[in-house]
Amino acid sequence: MNPSVLPVFDGHNDLLLRLYQGTVDAEAIRDGCPGGHIDLPRARRGGWGGGLFAIFAPPVGESGVAGMGAFDGTGYDLPLPPALPADQALPMALAQVEQFERLAALGVITPCTTAGGIRAALGSERLAAVLHMEGAEAIDADCEALERFHGLGLRSLGPVWSRPTVFGHGVPFRFPATGDTGPGLTDAGRRLVRECNRLGIMLDLSHLNEAGFNDVAALSEAPLVASHSNAHALCPHARNLTDYQLDRIAERGGLVGLNFAAAFLRPDGRMNGDFGVDLMLRHLDHLLAHLGEQGVGLGSDFDGATVSREIGDCSGLPVLREALQRHGVDAPLMTRLCHANWLRVLEQTWGE
Structure with a gap:
């Protein structure tokens, strides 16, 4: 990493999914490749120091969410794929853990399970990498698989993506809308919160609906974190956080990671990259106003x-x-926004 560039620790990326789907291989990520957003040469140029690397079990067959073009128009409510059974999701998740380990073997990443490990990696030629799960489909209702994934290095988990799981309900890709879209955590979901607290696994609220958010806030002993979310007051997408939610996160000493995705930044909810960073700054100002300088x-x-x-x-x-x-x-x-706030909340969550 260029020592003159302040490194960024990033709350969410989907590189492991790209690797799992075979659109790129780990050697190309090491050496540089066209397409996508991340490879090691580009990361070094930009000061992207790593972050939370998401495991995500994609929809099966033709049941996926419509393409990015469906995020256009004056409004939308995209159908979600059905729930994915654990026996289908588990091999997908384990295959992505193998891709994570392959990146480590090639010298692209340093797997990190402590804040100290992240600090050391941010100053190195490798990327600091924390294993995260976006949607806990691969975890059984009794949470027995959670121990296995913790042993593999999992230190962050979102109970849901957007489709339902045995643990709770996510928000749909709906605009304009709020996250008040259904019931809260199930009994299994409450068990998952307790087990994540026990193991020191961060709970990510970014895709959880409002009722589920409130349940986690009532149950969890850890800081409240939304790894990649924006301000609903500026972009009324169901995926974004209301001021009430931002204030609850602030009360708990938590953190929100500013999402770069167009549909969650633009006032029109479109997934179109024709916008400037000034729009990101508007969301940043709103988040800072509610969360303070240590919460973004x-x-x-x-x-x-x-x-x-x-x-x-x-x-x-x-x-x-x-x-x-x-x-x-x-x-x-700048230091807090780029990495220090993430280190603070992870250190507290992981009990260091």
């Missing part, structure tokens, strides 16, 4: 969404840093 980080959604053409991919992060400087962000706040 970055959660790009690289390799899982359309981002601003001004940034393009992880090599374009200097564009955002320069915009933040022009916006009046001083050096201490």
Whole structure:
């Protein structure tokens, strides 16, 4: 990593899914490749130091969410794929763990399970990588598989993506809408919260509906975290957080990672990258107003969404840093936004 560039620790990326689906291989991520948002040469140029690497079990067959073009128009409510049984999701998740381990073997990442490990990796040539699960389909209702994944390095988990799981309900891809879209956690979901607290696994609220959010807030002993979410007041998408939710996260000393995805930034909800970083700054200001300078980080959604053409991919992060400087962000706040706030909340969650 270029020592003159302040490294970014990123709350969400979907590189493991790209590797699992075979659109790119680990050697190409090491050496550099066209397409996508992340490879090691581009990360070094942009100061992308790593982050939470998501395991995600994609929809099976033709049951997936419609393409990015469906996020256009004056409004939308996209049908979600059905729930995915654990026996189908588990091999997908384990295959992505194998891709994670392959990246480590090739010298692309350093798997991290402590904040100290992240700090050391951010100063190295490798990417700091925390294994995350987006949607806990691969975990059984009794949470027996959770221990197995913890042993493999899992330190962050979102109980749901957007389709339902045995643990709860996610928000749909709906605009305009709120996250008040259904019931809260199931009995298994409450068990999952307790087990994650016991094991020191961070709970990610980014896709959870409002009732589920409130249940986690009532049950969890850890800081409340939404790894890649934006302000509903500026973009009324079901995926975004209301001011009430932001205030609850602030009360618990938690964190929200600013999502770079167009549909969750743009006031029109479109997944179109024709917008400037000024729109990201508007959401950032709103998050800072509710969460304070210690409660905001970055959660790009690289390799899982359309981002601003001004940034393009992880090599374009200097564009955002320069915009933040022009916006009046001083050096201490820049450090907090880029990685220090993530380190703080992970350290507290993991009991270090």
